[in-house]
Amino acid sequence: MAEVIHFDESALHIDGPVAEFLHQRPQTRNAMSMVLRDDYARMIDWVARDLSIRALILTGEGGSFCSGGDVKGMQQRLGNPDPAVNSPDATRRRLEDSHRWLTPLRELDVPVIAAVDGGAFGAGFSLALQADFILASSRAVFAMAFARMGAVPDYGALHTLPRIVGLANAKDLMLTGRRVGAEEGRALGFVHAIHAPEALPPAARAFAQKLAQGPREAAAMTKRLLNRSFETDYAAMCTFEAYAQGVAMHTPYHAEAAARFAKGEPPAYDWDKPASGQ
Incomplete structure (x- = not known):
């Protein structure tokens, strides 16, 4: 019987050996809020402890995977005079805290599939790269959008992206911040397969079910x-x-x-x- 674990801005659906983690903040295009980060930490701990789970899907609700960092939250922090919230050290600590769950996500014992429909921008693109496979809809769009915000790529992208697409292509994507469609993503090597938007969810589940049969x-x-x-x-x-x-x-x-x-x-x-x- 399928089980659903509800977190604050997401939910984990477990159906047999396959777990599906759904970002549920479509009004922000599933921006990576501090709350969603905490949801990830709790979800990964759950999946790591449940040995019946043999594959994990990451996806977003409402036609968007993840629009990247929560810009409204960034603006609020920039207006906060408290150095514990708004300072170089505070930013460093927040990002290092994110790797408290990003590293375990990358190291999960089970295959991780990012099912990307719509936008995967900035941290959302970086998050998808932590998966073992990216399945994209035909309308998926990826962008290392950090340059647009005067920021450095984060969430591990400086490590993952050049290893997948090569150094020259990584410089192109990171220094321009340009948008990349699903077909170009497949040509560059980070998109595994492309499906019609309505076919992506069942295709991701079928892919996960097949992987779940493995050792x-x-x-x-x-x-x-x-x-x-x-x-x-x-x-x-x-x-x-x-x-x-x-x-x-x-x-x-x-x-x-x-x-x-x-x-x-x-x-x-x-x-x-x-x-x-x-």
């Missing part, structure tokens, strides 16, 4: 190793690989897969096998 432990370790592969030398990565394989090949999932192979049975997880009904 939880092996997928988790593969994610962790890949996330460190650009900063790790070859010898160290080979050592990590050996330790991870030692764990993976002693899991029940591997034992069952090996038994099926020995019997000539098809694997339980076969991405190329059409889904039932296709």
Whole structure:
């Protein structure tokens, strides 16, 4: 039976092995408010503790993924004379506090899918890049809009974006702040697939359901190793690989897969096998 956990500006829908986190502030195009940040921290803790969840979808309500930082909140802070609220150090602390949940989001043991319909601007684009896959609607628009506000890209984008699109393309997107459609996003490599707006939600759920059939432990370790592969030398990565394989090949999932192979049975997880009904 499906379960819904309501937070302050969002909700987590859990249906079997798939959880879907929905931004529910469409009047602001789902801006990244301080409240939504706290919702993320609570949601990630929930998903990390519930081992029945095998895939997570991030998405937005009302035709927008996330419009970026809460500009009204920024204006209020800039008018506040309290240095605990409005100072370089206060800004640094707020951003470092965001990584209290952004880092665990990136390191979740389960695959994370950003289903982007409409705008993903500034921090919203950065947030989508923390996912393992971005599925976009045909009307999705991405922009590293920080330059328009005289700000530096944040939410980890200075790390994630150049590793996906290359340094030259990252400079283009970050220094211009220009808008990028779904097709260009796919050409640059950060959009995995494009769907019609009405088809995006079911397509994201079907994609998540398929990923959820895979090996939880092996997928988790593969994610962790890949996330460190650009900063790790070859010898160290080979050592990590050996330790991870030692764990993976002693899991029940591997034992069952090996038994099926020995019997000539098809694997339980076969991405190329059409889904039932296709």
